[in-house]
Amino acid sequence: MTLPEATYQLDDAVWSRVLKQELASQLQGQSLVFLCGDAAGQTHQISLLVTAFELQSRAVPGMAAFRLNFQGPPAPSLPSQTYRARHADWGDFAIMLSATGADAQGVYYEAQFSHAL
Numbered sequence: 001m002t003l004p005e006a007t008y009q010l011d012d013a014v015w016s017r018v019l020k021q022e023l024a025s026q027l028q029g030q031s032l033v034f035l036c037g038d039a040a041g042q043t044h045q046i047s048l049l050v051t052a053f054e055l056q057s058r059a060v061p062g063m064a065a066f067r068l069n070f071q072g073p074p075a076p077s078l079p080s081q082t083y084r085a086r087h088a089d090w091g092d093f094a095i096m097l098s099a100t101g102a103d104a105q106g107v108y109y110e111a112q113f114s115h116a117l
Contacts (some may be wrong), residue, residue, distance in 0.1 A: 006086070008043045010037040010094050014084055018115050019093045021055075021064040027087075028053050032070075034097065035084040045064050045086075048072040048109060056112075068096070070109040077107045 027050040034046045048070040056065035074077065078097060085095040101108045 001089050005033055006035040006043055006045060006066075008084055010082065010084055014092050014094045015084070017018055017093050019095065020115055021066050021113075022092060024068060025053050025117060027068065028089070032095075033086040034072075034078060034095075036078060037084065044076075044101070045075065046072060046078060051108075052058065056114075059109075062117050063114055065114040068111045069100075070111070071105070072107045072109065074102070074104065078109065081103065 014047040029050065031047045031049050034048055036044050036046060038044060049072075050068055051071050052067075052069040054067045054069070056067060058065060077099060081097075082094050082096045084092050085097075086092050095111045097109050097111050099107055100110050
């Protein structure tokens, strides 16, 4: 897959892509690059390692629900928001990321997902 130039801005093409359970379940041990912008509008790339894929209970029939856990570097810490996340083979997705903790090894994040089956 030929990926577009790296930009942190979210566009309709990224918003329309769904990271489905089938793909997400294959991500453990892989890295996604999260693109973020600074005050000058420059794009920065932060690589986060997917440390876990966890299925969530299906409270609604016909819906898939799951969580991805990530570990990133100790700095910079990414604030909770939606980012353009890039997989080297599968392209870009919009992922809402929230920090869950930090230690000397890095900052930990999670992303919650749900989609129709």
